[in-house]
Amino acid sequence: MNHTIADKLSPITCFSINSTNVEIQEHLSTINQPFVFLTKDDELYAYIYLDDLYRSRGKGSELTASILEDYVIPISNVGEWKQGKPISLPFIFQVLGEHITLIKNEEDEFIGYIRREDALVELFRQDNQNINLLKVMLSSIPMGVFVIDSDKKIVNCNESGLKMIKSTYQQIINLPAGETFNQADIDKAFSTGETLLNQIHITDDMGVLVDYSPILNEKKQVDGMIIIVQDLPMVEEMAMEIEYVKDLNTDLNAILATMYDEILVVNKNGELLRHSEKFIPDFWGVDDLEELVGKNLMEFEEKGVFSPSVARLARDKKKKVSVVQQTPSGKSVLAVANPIFNEDGEIHRIIIASRDITETKKLKSELRETKRLSKNYKEELEKLKSKDDFANKIIYCSSKMEQVINRTKKLSDFDSTVLILGESGVGKELIANTIHLEGNRSEKPFLTINCGAIPEDLLESELFGYTKGAFTGADAKGKVGYFGQADQGVLFLDEISELPSRLQVKLLRVLQEKEVTPVGSTKSIPVDVQIIAATNRNLEKMVEDGTFREDLFYRINVIPIQVPPLRERPEDVPLLAFNFIQQLNEKYEKNYHLSPEALNLLEVYDWPGNIRELQNLIERLVVTADDNVISAEFVNQSLRFGESKKVKPMITGILPLQEAREHLEEQLILLAMKKYKTTTKAAKALDISQSAVSRKYQKILQKQEK
Amino acid sequence: MGYDEMITSPCDGVIEQICVQENCRIYEWDSLFKIRTSDGDLETVSLGLSGLLRSLEVYVGEEVISGMVLAYIAEDLVVSGSD
Ligand SMILES: Nc1ncnc2c1ncn2[C@@H]1O[C@H](COP(=O)(O)OP(=O)(O)OP(=O)(O)O)[C@@H](O)[C@H]1O
Ligand SMILES: [Mg+2]
Numbered sequence: 001m002n003h004t005i006a007d008k009l010s011p012i013t014c015f016s017i018n019s020t021n022v023e024i025q026e027h028l029s030t031i032n033q034p035f036v037f038l039t040k041d042d043e044l045y046a047y048i049y050l051d052d053l054y055r056s057r058g059k060g061s062e063l064t065a066s067i068l069e070d071y072v073i074p075i076s077n078v079g080e081w082k083q084g085k086p087i088s089l090p091f092i093f094q095v096l097g098e099h100i101t102l103i104k105n106e107e108d109e110f111i112g113y114i115r116r117e118d119a120l121v122e123l124f125r126q127d128n129q130n131i132n133l134l135k136v137m138l139s140s141i142p143m144g145v146f147v148i149d150s151d152k153k154i155v156n157c158n159e160s161g162l163k164m165i166k167s168t169y170q171q172i173i174n175l176p177a178g179e180t181f182n183q184a185d186i187d188k189a190f191s192t193g194e195t196l197l198n199q200i201h202i203t204d205d206m207g208v209l210v211d212y213s214p215i216l217n218e219k220k221q222v223d224g225m226i227i228i229v230q231d232l233p234m235v236e237e238m239a240m241e242i243e244y245v246k247d248l249n250t251d252l253n254a255i256l257a258t259m260y261d262e263i264l265v266v267n268k269n270g271e272l273l274r275h276s277e278k279f280i281p282d283f284w285g286v287d288d289l290e291e292l293v294g295k296n297l298m299e300f301e302e303k304g305v306f307s308p309s310v311a312r313l314a315r316d317k318k319k320k321v322s323v324v325q326q327t328p329s330g331k332s333v334l335a336v337a338n339p340i341f342n343e344d345g346e347i348h349r350i351i352i353a354s355r356d357i358t359e360t361k362k363l364k365s366e367l368r369e370t371k372r373l374s375k376n377y378k379e380e381l382e383k384l385k386s387k388d389d390f391a392n393k394i395i396y397c398s399s400k401m402e403q404v405i406n407r408t409k410k411l412s413d414f415d416s417t418v419l420i421l422g423e424s425g426v427g428k429e430l431i432a433n434t435i436h437l438e439g440n441r442s443e444k445p446f447l448t449i450n451c452g453a454i455p456e457d458l459l460e461s462e463l464f465g466y467t468k469g470a471f472t473g474a475d476a477k478g479k480v481g482y483f484g485q486a487d488q489g490v491l492f493l494d495e496i497s498e499l500p501s502r503l504q505v506k507l508l509r510v511l512q513e514k515e516v517t518p519v520g521s522t523k524s525i526p527v528d529v530q531i532i533a534a535t536n537r538n539l540e541k542m543v544e545d546g547t548f549r550e551d552l553f554y555r556i557n558v559i560p561i562q563v564p565p566l567r568e569r570p571e572d573v574p575l576l577a578f579n580f581i582q583q584l585n586e587k588y589e590k591n592y593h594l595s596p597e598a599l600n601l602l603e604v605y606d607w608p609g610n611i612r613e614l615q616n617l618i619e620r621l622v623v624t625a626d627d628n629v630i631s632a633e634f635v636n637q638s639l640r641f642g643e644s645k646k647v648k649p650m651i652t653g654i655l656p657l658q659e660a661r662e663h664l665e666e667q668l669i670l671l672a673m674k675k676y677k678t679t680t681k682a683a684k685a686l687d688i689s690q691s692a693v694s695r696k697y698q699k700i701l702q703k704q705e706k
Numbered sequence: 707m708g709y710d711e712m713i714t715s716p717c718d719g720v721i722e723q724i725c726v727q728e729n730c731r732i733y734e735w736d737s738l739f740k741i742r743t744s745d746g747d748l749e750t751v752s753l754g755l756s757g758l759l760r761s762l763e764v765y766v767g768e769e770v771i772s773g774m775v776l777a778y779i780a781e782d783l784v785v786s787g788s789d
Contacts, residue, residue: 313771322763322775324714334712334775364711368755 008122009103009112012037014044017072021064028063035100035113038072044110046072049099078102079119087123092137095119144208144229148177150222152186164208164229181210181227189214193222200232207232253277256353261333264289264352270298270311273349280356283327310337311350318347324357331358394430395579398569404431404561411559412439417511419496419556420534422563425612428534429494431563436490441530444489447482452498460503464510466519483516483527496533496556497542504549511555531556538659566607566614567670568704574599576611580618592622597632605639606671669696710760711781713753715770719743728762732779739764739776757781 014037015027028036031050038046048071057063079094082104095101101119105111114122138145144161146154154177162168165180178186182201189196189212196212211228253276256263262283263276275289284300286292298312313321314337322336335354342348394405411418412435420428429448436446454462465481482491493499499507510516511531515524533556542548566572577599581592594602607613621630621638655663672682672693679697683690723740726732732753739751758780764770 313774317768320763322712323771324712324773324775326773 008114008118010035010114011112012044012102012110014039016040016042017046017065017068019065021062024063024065024068037075038068044075046074047078047100048072073098075102078113080104081114081119082106082108092123095123144227146177146181146227146229148186148225148227150224152177152190152225154180155224161229164206164231166205177225177227181212185210185212186225186227188212189225190222193220259355260353261356262289262352262354264297264354266297266311266350266352268315268347268350270296270309270315270350272297280327280331280333280354282329282331283325283333283354285328310335311352313337314339314350314352315347331356332361333357394427394434395576396569396572397575398564398572400564400569401572404563405434407559407561408435409438411435415441415530417531417533417556417558419539419558419560420532420563421539421560422534422536423565423608423610424536425610426536426563426565427611428536428563429492431561432490432492432494432532432534435532436492439490439530441489445486446490446492447486448492448494449482450494451503452495456500456503459500460506461519463503464506464516464518467521478518481516481518483510483529484518484525486527486529488528490530490532493531493533495535497535497537497539497548501547501549504552508549508552508555511552537655541656541659562706564704566610567667570603570674573603573605573607573614576614577602577618580615581622584619584622588622590622591628592625592630593628594621594630594635595632598630598635601632601635601639604674606667608667665696666700669693669700673697711753711755711757711779712775713738713751713777713779715739715741715772715774715776716751717741717743717749718771719749719769721764721766721768721770721776722748724762724764724766726759726762726777728759730759732756732759741770751776753779755779755781 010033013031013033015023017038017040019027028050034050036048036050037044038048048068053063053068053071057067077094078098079091079101080103081091081095081101083106095116099116100113101116102113103111138156138158139160141158142160144164145158146161147156149155153174154172155174157169157172162172165172167180172180182199185196185199193214193216195214196210199210199212201208201210209230209232211230213226213228214222215224215226217223257276257278260276260278262279264272265274266272272289272292272295275293279289281287284292298309300309310321310323310325313323318339320336320338322334325333325335327333333354334357335352337350337352339347340349340351394401396402396405408431418432418435420431422428432448433446436442449459449462451459461479461481463482465479465484468478493507510527513524514528515526517524539548539553539557543550543553566576577594581594584590585592602614602617609616617638621635624638625634627634668686669682672685673679676682676685679693680690682697683693686693719741721739722742724738725740726736726738732738733756737750737752741749741751743749760778760780762777763775764777770776
């Protein structure tokens with residue numbers, strides 16, 4: 001044992017806690033030391049700090065065992081300092097915590113105690129053990145500790161602290177703490193004397209959590225500071241994340257830049273927070289959007305730089321707003337402002353994405369102009385086409401047709417009623433059309449109504465019109481009939497033979513009085529309409545049979561035009577065939593033509609369906625032909641001549657049997673005569689007598705003459 | 707095929723009537739919006755083109771300003787018939 005300890009060593013005076021009160025009083029009165037030790041069952045178990053006891057109890061007071069119990073301090077709390085044993089850090093703390101330290105000799109016997117001050121002095125003098133106690137203390141703390149003196153300089157620190165700030169002892173010792181830590185925080189702690197906890201301190205190479213804890217002297221003045229530093233593992237991660245977000249931002253910027261010319265982010269007040277790298281020059285009147293950061297964009301509107309502010313609109317309306325704005329130099333900018341709301345539903349940010357649409361607008365208007373022009377051209381073309389349209393041109397070379405055409409030309413100049421007669425497909429409608437086009441009513445409407453295709457009631461209202469409320473299902477406003485619509489023009493009544501007798505009366509009235517009475521009306525309206533009627537039926541026969549009104553027949557039969565069937569003008573066949581093929585060639589950019597033999601064949605055919613049949617046949621031939629030259633053989637297949645020498649008669653519409661018989665007979669005789677040239681041969685082919693053929697043939701020729 | 711065209715307001719005012727619906731076809735001669743201008747006049751908005759109304763950007767009673775987009779339209783690129 002060191003002599004200095006021995007100097008300070010006090011002997012252990014003890015008595016049993018089980019002593020009587022009198023004994024206790026006696027013991028205490030004899031003790032002249034501040035500490036007294038107690039035994040229980042001969043074991044040293046506690047001590048009492050007498051100063052404590054007397055301070056609260058008074059020195060001369062009655063003291064019993066039970067009172068003493070309140071002041072005993074267990075001996076186990078007290079540090080035991082054994083001679084020659086190395087000193088550990090916890091032991092130092094134990095010494096610090098208690099009034100005394102017990103001293104043991106090498107034989108493990110208590111030889112006395114020393115007071116705390118003496119123990120500490122002794123401990124710090126023990127440099128022979130090479131322990132830098134403060135250092136040990138500091139380094140054992142899992143946090144960075146920096147000791148700052150009153151000049152705010154770092155005077156000491158521990159290893160963990162150095163690690164956290166990624167520095168060395170030599171580098172930082174005696175340096176102002178403000179160079180490493182937050183100067184403002186340090187100053188604050190120094191001036192207020194209050195501890196600042198959990199300050200996040202992030203620099204390029206560290207991220208730490210810092211406590212600034214001032215050291216106060218007895219006068220409560222700040223003498224220095226302990227800076228406690230903690231690692232922030234998530235700070236590292238955060239830094240990584242920031243890096244990632246930065247990258248993402250660059251990518252996003254690039255993506256957005258391709259879609260928008262400018263993107264701005266403003267807060268709810270309209271102050272610019274962020275902007276894209278790209279921007280629309282000349283719009284804001286600045287060279288760099290950076291100049292506008294922090295400025296209120298809505299003020300630009302007030303200043304009159306531009307109007308209106310799309311951000312203000314989006315804020316006020318609380319919804320997406322798009323506005324086309326004009327820049328001073330005349331650019332058109334489409335700005336779309338999108339408000340972004342926070343959790344409380346308030347506007348947090350407004351994103352404004354803008355695009356320069358000047359070029360787009362220009363292109364669009366050019367496109368529109370082009371569209372308008374091409375539409376006009378299309379209409380012009382349509383007109384030209386219809387002028388030159390084959391469909392409206394009557395093709396013929398036969399003298400029979402020439403007569404017909406001459407007749408129509410003559411009557412075109414008059415408003416007389418015309419009746420066109422002829423088999424199905426001979427071109428009755430075409431002729432009606434020509435009469436209108438060639439006549440003095442060509443600028444006025446030409447209306448066609450097929451009397452056989454519409455139910456009676458409907459036909460009536462279509463022809464004569466009706467007043468409002470005339471019948472259920474009728475148009476509320478009433479309707480102008482065909483007569484009304486065709487006023488000053490031409491009304492073509494196709495299939496006039498099919499007109500129901502009730503309407504025949506009504507039509508007669510119109511023709512006689514030149515006025516119509518709409519369905520449901522009592523008032524008649526004057527009309528000026530040229531009537532062209534047509535039928536493929538034998539009207540005279542129908543009058544005889546009583547199915548067509550005689551008075552009406554005479555009324556419409558003012559100028560009859562009999563269109564001859566194609567078989568009666570075979571010389572037209574090649575011309576028509578040629579024209580139809582030409583039309584198709586032009587339409588499909590092909591180059592088909594009929595061989596002379598094929599044309600011959602067409603001429604011999606009797607065309608019960610007349611020109612419509614010829615037209616259809618040509619189309620069928622062209623569509624199915626493999627060769628540019630359409631051969632007779634190919635035509636033959638389509639006409640089915642070859643299957644049987646006896647061609648089956650073809651009827652294209654319902655007609656009375658007697659009429660059909662007459663037709664058929666006529667056709668057969670004509671065909672036979674054309675083919676065999678003599679009545680004898682024809683009679684043989686038809687299997688009737690030569691005189692019958694001769695008689696019938698004469699009759700047909702006479703009829704044709706008419 | 708169509709491309710987006712927008713209808714913008716010709717004036718400042720309040721939307722009084724919307725004559726069209728989203729996803730319906732509009733034609734050159736259709737009037738699309740009626741706007742009561744700040745002067746009290748009723749301005750009819752129509753567009754010289756036909757197409758499909760893709761989205762309506764305003765509602766009846768909404769205040770609009772000149773240049774504000776009222777609707778987006780997918781315009782027909784084909785020349786429409788003359789009939
Ligand atoms: N001479 C002709 N030149 C050119 N094409 C014609 C000629 N005659 C008729 N056609 C055409 O034949 C087709 C039938 O003609 P249209 O419709 O005028 O016959 P239709 O006599 O009215 O027949 P239906 O009695 O069956 O109504 C039409 O396509 C027409 O253009
Ligand atoms: Mg016809």
